[in-house]
Amino acid sequence: MNDIQHRKIIILGSGPAGYTAAIYASRANLRPYLITGVNKGGQLMNTNEIENWPGDFNKISGSDLMDRMHKHAVQLNTKIVSDNIISVDFKKKPFYLIGENNKYTADAIIIATGANPRYLGLKSEVFFKGKGVSTCATCDGFFYKEKEVAVVGGGNTAIEETLYLSNIVKKVHLIHRGINFRAEKILLNRLTKQIKTKKIIIYLNSTVKEILGTSSEVTHLLIKQKNSIKNKELKINISGLFIAIGYIPNTNIFIDQLKMKDGYISVICNTHGNYTQTSIPGIFAAGDVIDHVYRQAITSSASGCMAALDSERYLSSLL
Numbered sequence: 001m002n003d004i005q006h007r008k009i010i011i012l013g014s015g016p017a018g019y020t021a022a023i024y025a026s027r028a029n030l031r032p033y034l035i036t037g038v039n040k041g042g043q044l045m046n047t048n049e050i051e052n053w054p055g056d057f058n059k060i061s062g063s064d065l066m067d068r069m070h071k072h073a074v075q076l077n078t079k080i081v082s083d084n085i086i087s088v089d090f091k092k093k094p095f096y097l098i099g100e101n102n103k104y105t106a107d108a109i110i111i112a113t114g115a116n117p118r119y120l121g122l123k124s125e126v127f128f129k130g131k132g133v134s135t136c137a138t139c140d141g142f143f144y145k146e147k148e149v150a151v152v153g154g155g156n157t158a159i160e161e162t163l164y165l166s167n168i169v170k171k172v173h174l175i176h177r178g179i180n181f182r183a184e185k186i187l188l189n190r191l192t193k194q195i196k197t198k199k200i201i202i203y204l205n206s207t208v209k210e211i212l213g214t215s216s217e218v219t220h221l222l223i224k225q226k227n228s229i230k231n232k233e234l235k236i237n238i239s240g241l242f243i244a245i246g247y248i249p250n251t252n253i254f255i256d257q258l259k260m261k262d263g264y265i266s267v268i269c270n271t272h273g274n275y276t277q278t279s280i281p282g283i284f285a286a287g288d289v290i291d292h293v294y295r296q297a298i299t300s301s302a303s304g305c306m307a308a309l310d311s312e313r314y315l316s317s318l319l
Contacts, residue, residue: 003103004102004103004104004105005033005102005103005104005105006094006104006105006106007031007032007033007079007104007105007106007107008030008031008032008106008107008108008315009025009030009032009033009106009107009108009109009110009311009315010032010033010034010035010095010097010104010106010108010109010110011025011032011033011034011035011109011110011112012035012037012085012097012109012110012111012112012113013034013035013036013037013042013111013112013113013114013250013287013289014034014036014037014039014040014041014042014066014070014080015039015041015042015043015044015066015112015114015287015288015297015300016042016044016065016066016069016287016297016298016300016301016304017112017114017286017287017288017300017301017303017304017307018034018042018110018112018286018287018304019034019066019069019070019072019073019301019304020069020286020300020301020302020304020305020308021110021112021286021304021305021307021308021311022034022073022076022078022308023069023072023073023076023078023308024304024305024308024309024312025078025110025308025311025312026073026076026077026078027076028308028312030311030312030315031077031079032078032079033078033079033081033104033106034073034078034079034080034081035081035083035084035085035097035099035104036080036081036082036083036084037083037084037085037113037250038084039114039116040082041062041063041066041067041070042066042114043062043114043115043116043117043288044062044063044065044066044297045062045063045066049061049140049143050062050065050139050297051142052138052139052296052298053065053297053298054298062297065297081102082101083099083100083101083102084099084100085097085098085099085104085253086098086099086100086253087253088253088254088257089257090109090254090257090258090280090283091257093107093282094106094107095107095108095109095282095283097109107282107315107318108282108283108284108311108314108315109282109283109284110276110284110285110286110304110307110308110311111251111254111265111278111283111284111285111286111289112285112286112287112289112300112304112307113249113250113251113287113289114249114250114287114288114289114300115247115248115249115250115288115289115292115295116247116248116250117135117243117246117247117248118243118245118246118247118248119135119243119245120152120208120243120245122208122210122211124210124211124212125211125243127211128211128213128217128218128241131213131216131217131218132211132213132217132218132239132240132241133211133218133240133241133243134240134241134242134243135242135243135244136242136295137151137160137161137164137165137242137244138161138164138296140240140242141161141164141165141168141169141242142168143240144165144168144169144239144240145168145169146169146170147169147170147238147239147240148169148170148171148172148173148236148237148238148239149165149169149171149172149173149238149239149240149241149242150172150173150174150175150221150236150238150240150241150242151165151172151173151174151175151241151242151243151244152175152176152208152241152242152243152244152245153175153176153243153244153245153246154176154177154178154180154181154182154183155181155182155183155244155245155246156182156183156184156187157244157246158174158176158181158183158244158245159174159181159183159187159188159190159191160183160187161242161244162174162191162194162200163187163190163191163194165242166194166197166199166200170199171198171199171200171201172199172200172201173200173201173203173221173236173238174191174200174201174202174203175203175206175207175208175221175223176202176203176204176205176206177205177206177207178204178205179204179205203223203225203234205225205226205227206223206224206225206226206234207223207224207226208221208222208223208224208241209222209223209224209233210222211241212235217239218238218239218240218241219237219238219239220235220236220237220238221235221236221238221241222234222235222236223236247288247292247295248263249263249264249265249288249289249292250289251263251264251265251289257280258278258279258280258283258285259278259279262292264289264290264291264292265278265285265289265290266278266279266290267284267285267290273309273310273313274310274313274314275303275306275310276290276303276306276307276310277310277314281314282311282314284307284310284311284314285307286300286303286304286306286307287300287303287304288300290303291303
C-alpha cells in the first residue's frame with residue numbers, strides 16, 4: 001500500500017448515484033475521489049436496453065449510459081480510483097478507509113455502493129441472465145408485450161411487479177414458495193382483481209426447479225409444486241422470468257459504523273435539506289443503499305445529486 005491519500009470528499013461506488021454525486025461535487029470544486037468498488041458501473045452494466053432515461057428517446061444500453069457518466073465525471077476532473085474498500089472507521093475524523101490497494105482519509109464521504117438482487121441459485125439462471133431472466137419489471141417488462149412471463153416471489157416487490165406486468169404482457173405466472181403472500185393487503189386486493197381477469201395465474205407452495213430455453217432466449221419454466229401427497233412438476237411456456245425475492249444492499253462494512261434498518265443505511269430525509277445525511281454528520285448516502293422501494297437509475301442519480309449538495313454545505317460549515 002502507498003501513503004494515505006487524503007481528499008475533502010470521497011465517493012464510494014460507480015453507479016448512477018456515485019457518478020452523479022461526482023459530477024456535482026466536481027462542479028462545486030471539491031475535487032472528489034470516486035472509488036469504483038468491485039462492480040464498476042453498478043447494476044446497469046447488466047441492463048441491455050434502457051428506454052426510460054429522460055432525453056434518450058432512442059434505446060441506450062446500461063453500459064453505454066455508465067460510460068457516458070464516467071466520461072462526464074472525468075471531464076470535470078473527478079479522480080477515478082479503481083479500488084475496493086474493505087474496512088472503514090467513521091468514529092474519528094478525518095474519516096478513515098482501507099482499500100485493497102490503498103488507504104484513504106476524507107473530511108466527507110458519500111456512500112453509493114448500491115445493492116445486488118437476490119437470485120435463486122440455479123445454473124440456468126446465470127446462463128439466461130439478460131436473455132430472459134430479469135430482476136426489474138419496470139426496466140424490462142416492455143420487451144415482453146403480449147407474451148407470457150413468470151414472476152418469482154411473495155412479498156411487496158413480487159406483487160408490484162406482477163401487477164405492473166399484467167398491464168403489459170399477455171399473462172403472468174406468479175410463483176411463490178409459501179402458501180400465503182407477505183405483501184400488503186392493498187396490493188393483495190389489487191392482485192385478486194387481476195386474477196379475476198385471468199391475466200394472472202398463481203402457483204403457491206411452488207419453487208422453480210429449472211429455467212429452459214435456447215442458446216439465446218427463455219422458452220419454458222419447470223416448477224415443483226409441493227403438497228402433502230406428492231411433489232408435482234409442471235412445465236410452463238414463458239418468454240421471460242422476473243425474480244423478485246429481494247435485494248442485498250452492499251453495506252456490510254458499515255454495519256458497526258452507521259445506523260441501519262434491514263441492511264439499508266438510514267438517512268435523515270430532512271425537509272429543509274441535508275436529506276442524505278446518515279447518523280454521522282459528514283457521512284452521506286445515496287442510491288440503492290438507502291432505497292428499497294424505487295430502485296431506478298433516475299432516482300439513484302437524483303439522490304446522488306442531493307448527497308453532493310448536502311456534502312458541499314457540510315464542508316462549507318467546517319471553514
